[in-house]
Amino acid sequence: MLSIAFGQSKYYVDNLSENIKRGIRQKLRNGVWPGWAPLGYLNDKNLRTILPDPAKAPLVKKVFDLYATGNYPIAQVRNMINGLGLMGKKNKTLTTSNYQHILKNHIYYGILKYKGDTYEGTHPPLISKKTYDRCQEVMLSKSKSQTPGLKPFVYRGMFRCGECGCCITMEFKKGRSYMHCSKRKVPCSQRFSRETDIELQLREEIKGVALCSTWASEIIAYLEKEKSESAQAGSIVAKELQDSLEPLASKLDALLDLALNGRLTQDEYTLKKAELIGEKKAIQEKLEVCRKKDYDRFTPVIDFFAEASHVGELAEKGKPEEIRDFVKKTGSNFRLRDKKIAFEYKNHWRILHNFLCRPAGKKEKNAETPNWWRRRESHPGPSTARRNRYRLSPVIVSSGT
Numbered sequence: 143m144l145s146i147a148f149g150q151s152k153y154y155v156d157n158l159s160e161n162i163k164r165g166i167r168q169k170l171r172n173g174v175w176p177g178w179a180p181l182g183y184l185n186d187k188n189l190r191t192i193l194p195d196p197a198k199a200p201l202v203k204k205v206f207d208l209y210a211t212g213n214y215p216i217a218q219v220r221n222m223i224n225g226l227g228l229m230g231k232k233n234k235t236l237t238t239s240n241y242q243h244i245l246k247n248h249i250y251y252g253i254l255k256y257k258g259d260t261y262e263g264t265h266p267p268l269i270s271k272k273t274y275d276r277c278q279e280v281m282l283s284k285s286k287s288q289t290p291g292l293k294p295f296v297y298r299g300m301f302r303c304g305e306c307g308c309c310i311t312m313e314f315k316k317g318r319s320y321m322h323c324s325k326r327k328v329p330c331s332q333r334f335s336r337e338t339d340i341e342l343q344l345r346e347e348i349k350g351v352a353l354c355s356t357w358a359s360e361i362i363a364y365l366e367k368e369k370s371e372s373a374q375a376g377s378i379v380a381k382e383l384q385d386s387l388e389p390l391a392s393k394l395d396a397l398l399d400l401a402l403n404g405r406l407t408q409d410e411y412t413l414k415k416a417e418l419i420g421e422k423k424a425i426q427e428k429l430e431v432c433r434k435k436d437y438d439r440f441t442p443v444i445d446f447f448a449e450a451s452h453v454g455e456l457a458e459k460g461k462p463e464e465i466r467d468f469v470k471k472t473g474s475n476f477r478l479r480d481k482k483i484a485f486e487y488k489n490h491w492r493i494l495h496n497f498l499c500r501p502a503g504k505k506e507k508n509a510e511t512p513n514w515w516r517r518r519e520s521h522p523g524p525s526t527a528r529r530n531r532y533r534l535s536p537v538i539v540s541s542g543t
């Protein structure tokens with residue numbers, strides 16, 4: 143009995159849902175918007191269509207007219223129109239995204255878009271298609287113009303304030319990006335720095351780990367030679383190890399024969415076999431280490447010198463994002479104080495930096511020390527004085543020597 147009742151109600155619901163869908167499709171084909179009227183229109187129950195809202199329609203039209211000029215960002219249009227008293231449903235204040243939604247809605251020039259399909263509406267349009275298209279162009283140009291010209295906030299989340307330790311935040315003002323202390327914890331006297339100034343300082347700073355390419359290629363050649371010699375030596379060892387595996391295999395075979403012929407007891411066989419397998423395993427492990435070691439030992443060092451030899455070029459021609467990524471990878475503890483940056487290099491980069499940026503006097507004491515940075519006309523290295531100009535805190539100097 144129940145199942146019949148459920149079956150009937152399901153049939154009723156399915157039928158109803160199909161009827162509603164059919165009704166919506168029919169309305170759309172007739173050019174009538176089937177849902178709630180968008181802002182600026184009202185649902186007319188008698189005519190079963192939407193009609194311009196006398197109070198709001200002129201303001202919605204104004205939104206398009208203002209934005210189409212291209213002189214106002216969307217947030218400003220919002221402030222102006224909200225100021226004129228345009229409100230959303232249930233008298234809610236309209237947000238910027240509400241305005242974006244309005245500006246993208248085809249219904250205002252008479253077109254109905256429903257689930258990907260387009261229908262020609264019969265309701266009175268508030269604006270022309272030309273105005274609508276113009277608004278889309280403005281929106282596109284505004285979103286595009288931010289990408290290539292501005293390069294917004296390259297150093298977001300990277301620096302801390304050298305005075306109070308708070309995060310350095312970014313701000314865009316009058317066409318420029320600025321960085322400043324967020325001053326969240328304690329009063330702080332630090333002022334704004336231009337992002338472009340920080341970029342220049344970083345370019346100078348990384349020259350402190352820029353290795354002359356001539357010298358780098360000499361050392362890389364030396365390391366490659368060492369690597370191949372070591373690989374050869376390694377391969378000799380590896381060959382010996384490999385060779386010592388063969389007798390073990392024959393020994394295992396012979397052992398099995400002895401066991402089969404009854405010359406060994408089961409216990410003797412098991413014991414001897416475990417011994418031989420253990421020996422084989424130990425040799426295989428040594429072989430693995432031997433093969434891996436030579437590769438692992440030299441490769442990172444060679445990669446490091448190769449990278450260091452390109453830093454000079456990076457400092458001169460690299461994109462700000464590339465320079466940022468390099469310093470983030472090689473350094474830590476980035477600080478900004480009195481418009482000057484400071485940080486410490488990590489690991490082998492610190493050793494290289496310490497060596498290249500020693501005070502001049504120390505270098506001369508040791509006549510045997512090679513001149514790591516040989517100056518070239520096309521790409522001269524930075525003078526210590528030039529580099530020091532950007533080195534603000536004694537921390538980096540002390541860690542650097």
Ligand SMILES: [Zn+2]
Nearest residue numbers: 303306323330
């Ligand atoms: Zn601060």
